[in-house]
Every structure is written in C-alpha cells, then in structure tokens.
Amino acid sequence: MKKKHDRVRNNMAKRLDFVRATMDDVSDIFDIIDLTGWDETFNDIKQALLNPHNAYLTVVDPDSGEFIGIVLTVNLGKVGFIGHVVVKPEYRNMGIGQELMKEAVSFLSREGCTTIKLDAVPLARTLYERVGFQCEVNSYRYVLPVPSSEVLSARLAKLPQQEQPQISSMKESDFPKVLEIDREIFGANREPFLFTLYEEYPDYAFLASDPSGLIVGYLFGSTHKGILKLRAGISNSQATTVALVRQALQRFCEEPAVEQIKIGFLETSATAKAAMSFFGFQEQSHSFRMFLGEKSNATTSPSIFAIGDPAKG
CATH class of the missing domain: 3.40.630.30 (Gcn5-related N-acetyltransferase (GNAT))
Known part of the structure; x- marks a missing residue:
C-alpha cells in the first residue's frame, strides 16, 4: 500500500491545487507556521489575514483536504513581499516549496507588482535563486x-x-x-x-x-x-x-x-x-x-x- 506522501508525490507530477486562505483557516495556518519555531503569534496570523494587502496561498492534500504548504503574499502596490514559505515536514523534498514560490510570484505579478522582495535565510537562498531572485543586501x-x-x-x-x-x-x-x-x-x-x-x-x-x-x-x-x-x-x-x-x-x-x-x-x-x-x-x-x-x-x-x-x- 502506498504511503500518503507517495500518493502526493505522484499528484505533484500532474498539478498542484492552490487555494487562497480565509479567516476560517487561521488555526490551520498558525499550526503550520508553529512547526518552524518562529515567534509568530496566533494574533500575528489573524492580523495578516485581515490586512487587505495580504493573501495566504495554500497547497491542499488531495486526499485529506488538509493544508500541506503555505506562502504569504503582500501587495504594496508596485512592490510586493513574499514570506512564510512553509511546507509540512512529511511533504518536503517534493518540489512543493518551489511551486509555492512560483505561484506567489505569479499572484503578485497579476496584482501589478513589478518588484517582489523577500528575506531569505541562508539555507533557503538557493530555492529562491532557482525561482529567479537576486541578493540585494544583508x-x-x-x-x-x-x-x-x-x-x-x-x-x-x-x-x-x-x-x-x-x-x-x-x-x-x-x-x-x-x-x-x-x-x-x-x-x-x-x-x-x-x-x-x-x-x-x-x-x-x-x-x-x-x-x-x-x-x-x-x-x-x-x-x-x-x-x-x-x-x-x-x-x-x-x-x-x-x-x-x-x-x-x-x-x-x-x-x-x-x-x-x-x-x-x-x-x-x-x-x-x-x-x-x-x-x-x-x-x-x-x-x-x-x-x-x-x-x-x-x-x-x-x-x-x-x-x-x-x-x-
């Protein structure tokens, strides 16, 4: 019997379904971010969702319907930001993070952002470079x-x-x-x-x-x-x-x-x-x-x- 992540890996080869989160999803988003050990609070996530400039894009497990990855986009006009790129540990190394980044870039570009910025930790730098990002400053x-x-x-x-x-x-x-x-x-x-x-x-x-x-x-x-x-x-x-x-x-x-x-x-x-x-x-x-x-x-x-x-x- 195939494990769940094996089924997801096969589905990845076909298509990822991206869903924009709503206020009903605050707890699910917080649970994923909490896995990282960052000091984001539940209220931080709630306020991010309430901000009209922001959108959380999510990837959903095709079997369970649960979020398996998220990314935050921030539209500030000509300038956009990307943050909170998180994939659940059991779904990593499947290319989901890179696809989330591509979807975030596409989303912000459609919204009119001509410059997109982010802060990358050293371990994630190569992921962002593969999508086309360049280093600006420390x-x-x-x-x-x-x-x-x-x-x-x-x-x-x-x-x-x-x-x-x-x-x-x-x-x-x-x-x-x-x-x-x-x-x-x-x-x-x-x-x-x-x-x-x-x-x-x-x-x-x-x-x-x-x-x-x-x-x-x-x-x-x-x-x-x-x-x-x-x-x-x-x-x-x-x-x-x-x-x-x-x-x-x-x-x-x-x-x-x-x-x-x-x-x-x-x-x-x-x-x-x-x-x-x-x-x-x-x-x-x-x-x-x-x-x-x-x-x-x-x-x-x-x-x-x-x-x-x-x-x-």
Whole structure:
C-alpha cells in the first residue's frame, strides 16, 4: 500500500491545487507556521489575514483536504513581499516549496507588482535563486536578552545621556503625517500594517520631533510573552534612533514579564548597527534581502533602522 506522501508525490507530477486562505483557516495556518519555531503569534496570523494587502496561498492534500504548504503574499502596490514559505515536514523534498514560490510570484505579478522582495535565510537562498531572485543586501536580526525589568532599568540608567529630540507617544491624529513620511522613505504604502501595530500596541508607538515640532522619526513595537519586537522604525539621525529605542526599552521595563528584545534591520541602515551596539544588542542571525523583477530602492533607505516585519515589509 502506498504511503500518503507517495500518493502526493505522484499528484505533484500532474498539478498542484492552490487555494487562497480565509479567516476560517487561521488555526490551520498558525499550526503550520508553529512547526518552524518562529515567534509568530496566533494574533500575528489573524492580523495578516485581515490586512487587505495580504493573501495566504495554500497547497491542499488531495486526499485529506488538509493544508500541506503555505506562502504569504503582500501587495504594496508596485512592490510586493513574499514570506512564510512553509511546507509540512512529511511533504518536503517534493518540489512543493518551489511551486509555492512560483505561484506567489505569479499572484503578485497579476496584482501589478513589478518588484517582489523577500528575506531569505541562508539555507533557503538557493530555492529562491532557482525561482529567479537576486541578493540585494544583508538583513540582520539582533537580540538583547533581559533577565528582569530591574536589570534592564539599571542598564538603561548607566547608559550615557545624549542630546536627543523630543519623544512622545503617537496619537491617531499623527497618522496622516506619519504615513506620508513612511510612503516617501519606505517606498510603498503599508498603512494597514502600521495602523494595526498602533491599534494593537499603542503603548509602543513613538514619535520623535525637533524643536519646531517637525517629525524626525518614529518607531512601532509589539510585545508578547516577555518579548519586545522593535518594528517599523525610521529616523533622521543616530541621536533620534537611540532616543526612540531608549523610550521603547523604558516602557518595556513596566511590563510584568520581560525576557528579550528583538530587532531586524538591513545593512543599508545608517544608524541601526551603532545604536544596537550602544544598548548592548548582539547579532543573532542574518538573512538576505532578495528581489525579483525591477530593481527598486523601496525598503532599503538608510533612514530605516527597524524592519516592520521580514515577511510583510
């Protein structure tokens, strides 16, 4: 009797059926992503599905009807992103991952994206190169372990004070200007993603302003089970980056449980590496920001010091 994966392998030679996921599929998608050990939360997947820019494309087992592979596509206009390429372990080495990538590229191209980007871990680089992606820049992941809020607070108190801009909590009325700046610097419209971060984690949305009140930077963050992620950060200077990160870390000290702080940034950032060194962050891993199609400067501005999300821009 043929095993299930043998039957699937034979079906692969004929045709893969791709299905766009709906909100009813949140649990199934989360279960697949949870196999990877990534720190995506159930709410992250739910919000990704609610975002009108996003689509999860899935491959379904022809016998059981269960999802066996997924990929996330993010349409930001001329620029698209691909992330969360995951195939269940028992169905790997059958070419499903490559077919998922091809379907994602085709989907985004039909949606009008002329440039498609992604962050590839070193082991997956060859998969993406086979589809036609090229390396653009290095993409780093840094982490700061925090034994306790008291230790973090004491560490921050010992750091030298620097001249810095005015830092304030972001308000909903600030969003039109923030989005205008973000579209110019990031190079695409990610309004639903940023507004969701603000709605879900308002205590970790900060603005930096100069003495005239001009916005010179901002930072969004998210927290879950003692982990703070610094996300979607833009600034005009080293002092602004340090001030925004300091404010986020000070706010994190107020949480009942703290374990670590994470940030991702591209090597093109003018301020991120030095700022992370200032606070004691260390490199955890690195990926490759890759692109397919037209060469675009979108997402690589030196003013960007924190990636919004490696899978979503």
